[in-house]
Amino acid sequence: MTAAEPLYKRVLLKCSGEALMGAQGFGIDVTVADRIASDIAEVARLGVQVGVVVGGGNIFRGVAVASKGGDRVTGDHMGMLATVINGLALATSLRKLGIDTEVLSAISMPEICQSFSQRAALHLFNRGKVVIFAGGTGNPFFTTDSAAALRAAEIGAEAILKGTQVDGIYSADPKLDPHATRFDQITHAEVLNKGLAVMDVAAVALARENKIPIIVFSIHEKGEFAKIILGGGRATIVRDH
Numbered sequence: 001m002t003a004a005e006p007l008y009k010r011v012l013l014k015c016s017g018e019a020l021m022g023a024q025g026f027g028i029d030v031t032v033a034d035r036i037a038s039d040i041a042e043v044a045r046l047g048v049q050v051g052v053v054v055g056g057g058n059i060f061r062g063v064a065v066a067s068k069g070g071d072r073v074t075g076d077h078m079g080m081l082a083t084v085i086n087g088l089a090l091a092t093s094l095r096k097l098g099i100d101t102e103v104l105s106a107i108s109m110p111e112i113c114q115s116f117s118q119r120a121a122l123h124l125f126n127r128g129k130v131v132i133f134a135g136g137t138g139n140p141f142f143t144t145d146s147a148a149a150l151r152a153a154e155i156g157a158e159a160i161l162k163g164t165q166v167d168g169i170y171s172a173d174p175k176l177d178p179h180a181t182r183f184d185q186i187t188h189a190e191v192l193n194k195g196l197a198v199m200d201v202a203a204v205a206l207a208r209e210n211k212i213p214i215i216v217f218s219i220h221e222k223g224e225f226a227k228i229i230l231g232g233g234r235a236t237i238v239r240d241h
């Protein structure tokens with residue numbers, strides 16, 4: 001029997017910011033960051049080029065400022081900076097494992113990391129590096145899910161893997177509805193038409209337009225990322241038939 005081959009050459013992992021806080025309730029739990037990094041390392045060692053968009057919800061969300069009467073744009077700037085902090089933390093964890101990693105930020109901060117450009121990203125992939133895309137899209141009123149769809153389109157990723165708190169897409173939010181049923185497969189259009197809120201509308205629409213499948217899985221399951229890349233694992237795949 002031969003070992004399974006990766007299904008993809010280049011993928012985009014959306015890593016939930018919230019997942020990074022572990023049980024702490026805020027910030028970064030380094031043991032969790034190290035574990036997620038080990039999952040990414042496992043996939044990189046299969047020879048797959050991995051781009052990662054990190055969220056920032058464990059530190060800051062722009063709506064938190066707006067809901068208390070503050071300026072949403074400033075809040076979103078704070079949220080985007082939170083994703084840079086998470087990106088640097090994840091890069092640190094990956095480098096500890098010997099994985100060559102670069103952080104590219106949508107917001108220029110050259111003393112801290114390189115700025116994002118499509119050319120820089122493709123160059124780094126060709127040099128065998130894991131590339132972490134920080135700073136979201138660089139624009140307020142967007143989310144890191146949209147950044148994941150945007151970067152996936154720009155780098156020509158064959159799939160977006162959304163590593164989140166739940167193990168797939170359900171008929172309703174499984175955290176609120178215990179009777180919700182899980183989909184193994186669904187189309188982009190169905191996700192949008194049924195209003196399934198696991199990923200925002202802009203992100204799903206952009207992925208659909210660019211014919212990029214989205215795979216939703218639990219980031220908390222150790223080794224799940226590699227299993228999915230090798231054709232197994234537990235997840236919902238969003239693709240048009």
Ligand SMILES: Nc1ncnc2c1ncn2[C@@H]1O[C@H](COP(=O)(O)OP(=O)(O)O)[C@@H](O)[C@H]1O
Nearest residue numbers: 016018164165168169170172173175196197198
């Ligand atoms: N139909 C659905 N299927 C699965 N999860 C859903 C659904 N609707 C809402 N959710 C919720 O969406 C959450 C994931 O989205 P989000 O909070 O943006 O996570 P992340 O931090 O990974 O970006 C899940 O934790 C889940 O509770």
Ligand SMILES: O=c1ccn([C@@H]2O[C@H](COP(=O)(O)OP(=O)(O)O)[C@@H](O)[C@H]2O)c(=O)[nH]1
Nearest residue numbers: 017055056057062076079136137142143144
């Ligand atoms: O392109 C982007 C991406 C993110 N954000 C801000 O950054 C925060 C953190 O991102 P997100 O909520 O997507 O993180 P996650 O839910 O994945 O932890 C958001 O609330 C926004 O305030 C933004 O303004 N533009």
